Amino acid sequence: MLASSLSAIVGARWVKVRRPELAPYDADGLPGYRATPSLAVLPGTKDELIAVVCELARQGVPWVPRGAGTGLSGGALADDVVLIGLNRLTRIIEVDPVNRLARVEPGVVNAKLSRETTRYGLQYAPDPSSQTVCTIGGNVAENAGGPHCLKYGVTMNHVVECEVLLPDGTITRLGGAYREADGYDLLGAFVGSEGCFGIATEVTVRLVPLPDAVHTLLADFSSVNDAAHAVSRIVATGIVPAALEMMDNATIRCVEASIYAAGYPVDAAAILLCEVDGVPDGLDDDVALIRDACMTSGARGVRVATDAADRLRLWQGRKKAFGAMGRLAPALVVQDAVVPRTKLPDVLAAIDAIGARHGVRVCNVFHAGDGNLHPNIPYNADDADESARVHAAMSEIMHACVRAGGTITGEHGVGLDKLPYMDSLFDAESLDAMCRVRSAFDPDRRANPGKVVPVHACREWHGTRASRSGARP
């Protein structure tokens, strides 16, 4: 039996087979989707992980890797297949402050890595809102973003090397921390592959110096449209803010009514949270320019955080906004889409109209500087009628973003939730090209089956692995 052969590798207590034990793995923050794995296995070391994947290869069993399960797109759900939990692989193997690199196991929590590197004056820049729980391995799988990716780039821009366990049980290294680029950028293809290409057993990331100075501004608008125009004005100044976030009135009220109250003006139609950082010289001038851009766009006022505690409070409200929305209704669908920045005013107006038409309440809190929207809808998932309206509204919002020249996900991944929209973004030949790359990594399609690319998009072509031996014993 599979359970007993896996227990022999990791120990019986780390193989979960009973329903109550599997319950924690049946969701990943996306309401409306539940799937229970046939079994969950939690290896405690890299060697155990390799042995587990080899055993699954030997038995031809499909599996889904999982970090913290905060992906929000259904990508980490395992529907009656094996789930491999990576949360026990939490070692920070090495921090090299001179070369500004860190090598970690996949289960290391994002915020912990930054905390551990602060003492060297360094940080791991990508900062998803779930950073206090999400893992580096999950970040790599999703090519995760975060507010500060506007200036610093997303996960892909920070991962320099991965040791990867392929679905057939072999280990390979992609990229290279000190290597001159040569050959195909397989690391670039691997980052964001949503667990379909294999499991990163070791991840080497760049660390960046903590900025010498930081200024955080809060601009207060009486119309969403004005705030959206201010975003364009700020981007046009040539200043690349470290972060440029927008929150609408519905979100502001949620935050202010919660324990994360940040002192946001509750009567504002929208606020912008804008941060500039770097060398201290010239930052005041940047702040003045951004303030002007906001005031010219119709801001009621702009306030600059006075100290670190004030700044932290402003950010806490932003980062915990999703949690705060949890107060409104039992379920919250957190969406993710990107539009060209000049389309923000139009698309925000369209989202508002779509919400009104379907009688659902859309709360917007998002990375405005990147055009990366997060329209969120709190609702009661047990109410079939409301669930249907939410689903219809979300679908319309997605199509509105695609029509505006945007994309269906900026940082959460396709997973299960976005599969139906892939055809609206890519034609058959483009989707088929994706399938071919997947087959090169996983010819048997056992890693995270049924995710990212609709199955119907893959033609009869199947990769063969002439030059690589089959699964290890």
Place this chain on the structure above:
Amino acid sequence: MSGTDTTMITPASVTELRDVLRTATEPLRVQGRGSWLHGGGPWATAQALSTTALRGVVEYIPGDLVITVRAGTTLAELAEVTGAHGQMLAIAPYATQDRAAPGIVDATVGAMIATASPAPLPLADMTARDLVLGVQVVTGDGAVTRAGGRVVKNVAGFDLVRLHTGAFGTLGVITEVSLRLHARPPHDTLVRAPLRDSVAEVIPRLVMQRAPLPMLLELSAHDDPVLWARCAGNAARTSALMDRVGAMGLFPQHGQHWSLREEGGAHLDAVRATPRNTVVVRARMPLSDAVPLVRAAREVFPSSTLRFDPATGGLRVLVPVAHASALDHDIATLGRRAAAGGATHPISVVVDQYRAAPRVLTPIEAEIKRGFDARGILNPLAAVPHTTNAPTAY
């Protein structure tokens, strides 16, 4: 070995290109303006196929800071279009010196992405890989595909954009590229100053500095070492960054600086220029090994120009063809001497022009190649590894 031997095929549309690929029975050598034909090889001789007729802007909305151009559009054309709106590409890649005129060959956008061209003194720490948002590619099998998109953040589907970037056209012909642009900073100053302190003293300061300050240390056979730097931003920041450059151990009174918004462009072109008849050796070690690496390279390649990038630890050695007759031996010596000088990591070396033997594809790479170009018609590698690595003139 030459990349061109017969009349060039120059498709005027994507459909035409697709038909060429679908009906091709012989291998094709894909190129832009043909200035970097020996990069990534060695390639087999094949019918030349140029993208230069696929030219022009497809979409440019300045407010989005994103432009989509056809692959044959040149970097100068891109700069002109974006410059009119106060915008620019954050990188200006290394380029081959022009054969006829002074200056460098104006390479195509498609070639920049296909070769993932490295660039000196990039703005905001950017590389070609970071700036490309989407591509249209006609695969070797004649499938017209798209990857990525026209927005700055995008994780819809597998990242084939990164896969085609730096694939040297072996998976498909890039026909269209969407790029992220940057607004031109109000001040963008190119600084050049000779070193006062020794190279061994200056390098640790360069690699330890924390500001966003692109720099390049240039050591040539005949002149004294100089430091190049790019100080960009508003007036106060630019001036502060210039002070930081001065503190690296230079002769500031002998230094010069130019605005890259004006006459500085020609000086940046001089840094970008790779002379003809040059073998480019890219060597890399961790930053902590920079001093032994650069020192060893000076000993092993005394007649070559060296350019060291303290942000990446990458060293670019421009070896004149006349001095490249024993390149394998010299590269081995470089690694050995760096280690003897205290380097703690093995050296990584890629020869950009005239590499001796084809790189062997890993099993995954071979599968991907088969999936995109089953007949192997795009840029086939030279079948037989050269027995000698002595390059010929070009």
